[in-house]
Amino acid sequence: MPEPLLIKNGTIVTWEPDASLIEGGAVYVEDGLIAEIGQQTVLESKYPGVDVLDARGQLIMPGNICAHTHFYGAFARGMAIPGPAPKDFPQILERLWWPLDQALDEEAVRYSALVCLVDAVKHGTTTLIDHHASPNALEGSLDVIADAVGEAGLRAVLCYEVTDRYGPEKTQAAIDENVRFIKAAADRENIAATFGLHASLTLNKDTLAACADAGRALDTGFHIHVAEHESDEYDSLNRSGKRVVDRLHDAGILGPKTITAHAVHVDLREAEILRETGTWVTHQPRSNMNNAVGAADVDGMLRLGIPVCLGNDGFSNNMWADWKTAYLLHKVWNHDPRRANGMNIAQMGVYNNTALARVFFPDAPPGLLVPGAAADLMLVDYHPTTPLTMGNLPWHIIFGFEASMVTSTIVGGKVLMHDRELLTLDEAAITARARAIVPGVWARYEAFVQEVL
Numbered sequence: 001m002p003e004p005l006l007i008k009n010g011t012i013v014t015w016e017p018d019a020s021l022i023e024g025g026a027v028y029v030e031d032g033l034i035a036e037i038g039q040q041t042v043l044e045s046k047y048p049g050v051d052v053l054d055a056r057g058q059l060i061m062p063g064n065i066c067a068h069t070h071f072y073g074a075f076a077r078g079m080a081i082p083g084p085a086p087k088d089f090p091q092i093l094e095r096l097w098w099p100l101d102q103a104l105d106e107e108a109v110r111y112s113a114l115v116c117l118v119d120a121v122k123h124g125t126t127t128l129i130d131h132h133a134s135p136n137a138l139e140g141s142l143d144v145i146a147d148a149v150g151e152a153g154l155r156a157v158l159c160y161e162v163t164d165r166y167g168p169e170k171t172q173a174a175i176d177e178n179v180r181f182i183k184a185a186a187d188r189e190n191i192a193a194t195f196g197l198h199a200s201l202t203l204n205k206d207t208l209a210a211c212a213d214a215g216r217a218l219d220t221g222f223h224i225h226v227a228e229h230e231s232d233e234y235d236s237l238n239r240s241g242k243r244v245v246d247r248l249h250d251a252g253i254l255g256p257k258t259i260t261a262h263a264v265h266v267d268l269r270e271a272e273i274l275r276e277t278g279t280w281v282t283h284q285p286r287s288n289m290n291n292a293v294g295a296a297d298v299d300g301m302l303r304l305g306i307p308v309c310l311g312n313d314g315f316s317n318n319m320w321a322d323w324k325t326a327y328l329l330h331k332v333w334n335h336d337p338r339r340a341n342g343m344n345i346a347q348m349g350v351y352n353n354t355a356l357a358r359v360f361f362p363d364a365p366p367g368l369l370v371p372g373a374a375a376d377l378m379l380v381d382y383h384p385t386t387p388l389t390m391g392n393l394p395w396h397i398i399f400g401f402e403a404s405m406v407t408s409t410i411v412g413g414k415v416l417m418h419d420r421e422l423l424t425l426d427e428a429a430i431t432a433r434a435r436a437i438v439p440g441v442w443a444r445y446e447a448f449v450q451e452v453l
């Protein structure tokens with residue numbers, strides 16, 4: 001456990017709904033938790049002699065949470081997709097992500113995670129809910145990722161995607177990897193696990209049933225892509241005569257521990273089932289725009305009471321980029337500047353992400369700067385030129401914040417970055433090793449993609 005720490009001389013953003021900003025504030029951290037928040041003068045005299053981190057007038061905020069990401073996709077950056085450009089999301093899966101996941105060996109799994117973790121620390125993203133695939137480096141892959149997260153000092157929820165794409169042996173191995181790791185994660189600090197499923201369109205009836213049984217025995221939820229593109233709905237109707245959410249509900253996959261990513265093409269009854277079952281939905285606007293899959297009705301889902309969260313789907317771990325994209329996307333998509341109000345963005349990016357993280361870290365939940373919460377914090381070097389209040393903070397983030405303003409990142413009271421200097425990860429060494437191994441990954445990708453061209 002890190003030493004007690006007094007973070008002083010900052011403006012505190014607690015994100016508590018009715019709280020005010022605390023200027024001249026300090027945060028006292030002990031045993032990895034927020035112990036006390038208050039005026040600097042009071043806390044300084046109360047806790048003399050402890051280690052001090054001077055925020056020098058910056059904002060002291062909870063770290064960001066990413067509700068859905070894919071570390072394994074890191075090496076797609078700059079990679080050429082052979083042949084004509086994919087025309088739709090199914091072709092993007094077939095020609096980009098599925099050949100790439102097959103190309104990963106164990107070292108590539110480790111380094112794709114590490115480069116994302118460097119990026120997360122630099123952007124103040126302190127909790128990441130990852131969805132992993134590496135069918136040719138499957139067994140133990142979640143331990144490889146968990147070790148990397150441990151080295152970084154971040155917090156993560158991990159799973160391995162079960163799919164029928166690579167035959168029954170790999171399907172069983174993926175189920176076994178989830179079961180094994182869900183048990184093993186209990187002994188790891190700052191790591192939790194859930195049961196990964198790719199998507200309805202690559203899961204047959206027997207596989208879904210086997211996963212539901214295994215998940216029930218472990219009292220775990222699932223993490224699955226849902227209705228990201230119309231093809232997921234068409235496939236489900238062909239397979240089962242049911243839409244995706246109905247099919248997953250009937251299979252026992254949904255519930256208050258289950259995360260469904262995207263939900264772009266769900267119909268009204270599917271939305272109602274998601275609400276009735278307390279299932280989480282994650283919204284990834286940068287990904288949805290990039291894949292041209294459309295825009296989920298996030299305002300409508302929030303109004304219905306569905307806990308919609310915000311993820312990045314493997315885009316940069318600068319969560320404010322997804323804040324800004326969500327804010328813009330729904331306006332243009334609906335031709336209505338009232339859509340995706342800043343408060344709705346904060347509802348997803350802060351409050352619902354925090355509530356989701358609490359499912360996995362109930363004893364010391366991250367996301368809010370309140371006593372008893374995990375001391376997962378960032379310092380943001382933002383000096384507003386207009387009045388800043390809790391009430392208008394979402395618009396300051398959307399129109400004023402830049403990722404480069406994050407100067408320090410703390411998880412569980414441990415400082416991971418101070419004044420832009422990384423303290424746990426060696427960025428230069430990680431970058432150099434990634435650059436050395438990626439040509440091999442790309443060459444293997446080329447071989448796999450030829451099979452589907």
Ligand SMILES: [Zn+2]
Binds near residue numbers: 068070131
């Ligand atoms: Zn995804």
